[in-house]
Amino acid sequence: MLSTATFITVLEILAYLFLFFIGLAFLAIVVIYILDITQTRHAIRHNFPVVGHFRYLFERLGEFFRQYFFAMDREEMPFNRAQRNWVYRSAKNLSSVAAFGSTRDLRPTGTILFANCPFPTLGEDAAPTSEITIGPGCEQPYTAPSLFNISGMSYGALSKPAVRALSRGAKLANCWLNTGEGGLAPWHLEGGADIVFQIGTAKYGVRDTQGKLSDEKLREIAALPQVKMFEIKLSQGAKPGKGGILPGAKVTEEIARIRGIPVHQDSISPNRHPEIDSEADLLDMIEHIRAVTGKPVGFKTVIGTHEWLDRLCQLIGERGLQSAPDFITIDSADGGTGAAPMSLIDYMGLPLRESLPMVTDQLRRLGLKDRIKVIASGKLINPAEAAWALCVGADFIVSARGFMFALGCIQALNCDKNTCPTGVTTHNPRLQKGLDPAIKAVRIKNYVQNMCYEIGVIAHSCGVREPRELRRSHARIVNEKGLSIPLDELYGQQP
Numbered sequence: 001m002l003s004t005a006t007f008i009t010v011l012e013i014l015a016y017l018f019l020f021f022i023g024l025a026f027l028a029i030v031v032i033y034i035l036d037i038t039q040t041r042h043a044i045r046h047n048f049p050v051v052g053h054f055r056y057l058f059e060r061l062g063e064f065f066r067q068y069f070f071a072m073d074r075e076e077m078p079f080n081r082a083q084r085n086w087v088y089r090s091a092k093n094l095s096s097v098a099a100f101g102s103t104r105d106l107r108p109t110g111t112i113l114f115a116n117c118p119f120p121t122l123g124e125d126a127a128p129t130s131e132i133t134i135g136p137g138c139e140q141p142y143t144a145p146s147l148f149n150i151s152g153m154s155y156g157a158l159s160k161p162a163v164r165a166l167s168r169g170a171k172l173a174n175c176w177l178n179t180g181e182g183g184l185a186p187w188h189l190e191g192g193a194d195i196v197f198q199i200g201t202a203k204y205g206v207r208d209t210q211g212k213l214s215d216e217k218l219r220e221i222a223a224l225p226q227v228k229m230f231e232i233k234l235s236q237g238a239k240p241g242k243g244g245i246l247p248g249a250k251v252t253e254e255i256a257r258i259r260g261i262p263v264h265q266d267s268i269s270p271n272r273h274p275e276i277d278s279e280a281d282l283l284d285m286i287e288h289i290r291a292v293t294g295k296p297v298g299f300k301t302v303i304g305t306h307e308w309l310d311r312l313c314q315l316i317g318e319r320g321l322q323s324a325p326d327f328i329t330i331d332s333a334d335g336g337t338g339a340a341p342m343s344l345i346d347y348m349g350l351p352l353r354e355s356l357p358m359v360t361d362q363l364r365r366l367g368l369k370d371r372i373k374v375i376a377s378g379k380l381i382n383p384a385e386a387a388w389a390l391c392v393g394a395d396f397i398v399s400a401r402g403f404m405f406a407l408g409c410i411q412a413l414n415c416d417k418n419t420c421p422t423g424v425t426t427h428n429p430r431l432q433k434g435l436d437p438a439i440k441a442v443r444i445k446n447y448v449q450n451m452c453y454e455i456g457v458i459a460h461s462c463g464v465r466e467p468r469e470l471r472r473s474h475a476r477i478v479n480e481k482g483l484s485i486p487l488d489e490l491y492g493q494q495p
């Protein structure tokens with residue numbers, strides 16, 4: 001027990017400490033006041049000394065408060081709470097059933113609705129999703145088992161535990177994992193999943209000392225049985241026409257080894273492949289990589305102008321079907337990125353709702369749709385969005401940010417700052433500790449399985465046996481009069 005004297009002494013010390021901190025706080029306010037009033041760089045701080053600082057605090061905190069307290073379920077961008085919650089719940093294998101009724105406003109122009117069939121497909125009549133073989137004419141074609149797959153995100157943009165979880169999860173889900181443009185890390189291979197190797201403009205992982213494509217390195221990568229296809233990245237929805245600099249500070253020994261660049265030196269990604277300056281160059285490059293690797297080769301692009309596609313298809317007609325890309329990945333203008341300038345993120349390129357029907361129609365008209373598989377990406381993170389893309393003409397769906405949510409991403413929008421609070425895009429070991437690859441791998445598997453299951457539910461409700469039988473007539477879009485019209489009326493029949 002404390003004696004009364006000791007108790008009073010402790011109280012006195014606490015009182016002095018209290019006064020000391022009050023004094024310190026007062027002094028700090030006086031110093032901040034003087035600093036604010038004497039500076040002219042920030043008008044708010046000069047005109048409203050001390051309290052002006054709250055503006056910065058509230059601006060920062062507003063991002064978080066809006067998400068948790070103020071934003072409605074269907075309000076936020078890039079992904080609203082309803083979309084994110086669907087991914088979180090499916091990744092945890094929690095039920096996706098909801099009570100009372102829809103919170104989705106079905107009136108705005110552009111709203112997608114599916115046309116249910118009066119006689120939906122019975123469970124016993126449902127069929128498994130048909131498999132599609134990509135590059136049937138290649139030495140080693142790829143029969144892709146999953147409709148829904150993981151889009152390119154490089155090791156570097158993503159943390160090590162995130163890549164490890166994706167690799168293991170993709171294996172469990174039997175889907176492919178795209179490496180992104182940062183080369184092939186051991187972490188991509190760890191789980192044993194099918195890999196799509198992406199060749200970016202800097203040719204990371206398959207470059208020689210001058211930064212040119214190295215056939216020797218290509219052969220080495222292609223010799224790995226896990227690597228199933230090669231994707232030439234022409235552009236990405238969030239930043240078409242933008243290269244980048246990887247600062248020397250980020251070029252650790254490990255990154256340098258994986259990417260094939262000198263340690264601790266800045267590394268420049270050109271804003272296009274220097275050797276691809278025309279449709280003919282693109283076909284040459286595709287044919288070359290296919291000849292060296294023996295595996296399917298395609299390209300990824302966001303569509304802006306589209307006349308070049310006419311020329312590409314015409315050229316394929318002249319050279320023969322064997323010269324065609326085995327697949328085209330169409331990325332939406334509103335796709336994601338680790339970092340990109342706002343003017344490109346917000347304004348450059350066409351969204352998928354315009355580009356996907358444009359490209360699939362073009363390929364169908366010229367009889368190339370069976371030969372060239374179409375992979376769609378861009379905000380297709382929930383089953384209905386993916387089902388829409390299948391209706392329009394996609395053969396496969398890929399997602400990047402859907403899988404980031406499945407890994408635990410909370411849309412803190414800090415991917416470029418090394419401060420990602422969930423460990424998905426940070427290289428800070430303390431923040432990475434919360435991301436356990438074994439636990440998150442199971443979430444990745446659940447997410448893929450629940451996506452595929454629920455796309456199937458939509459297909460059956462529309463009266464077809466499986467997702468790949470969905471057609472434009474199965475979906476409708478609300479027009480400016482507030483009435484819906486079928487997609488085949490809007491875009492035209494699939495030719």
Ligand SMILES: Cc1cc2nc3c(=O)[nH]c(=O)nc-3n(C[C@H](O)[C@H](O)[C@H](O)COP(=O)(O)O)c2cc1C
Nearest residue numbers: 151152153180181335336337338378379399400401
């Ligand atoms: C963190 C991050 C890194 C990315 N890195 C690449 C990349 O290396 N190569 C690429 O082609 N696309 C990259 N992307 C774009 C995605 O692959 C995808 O095309 C785009 O985000 C649209 O899909 P989503 O809406 O499902 O995210 C990246 C996206 C994110 C969010």
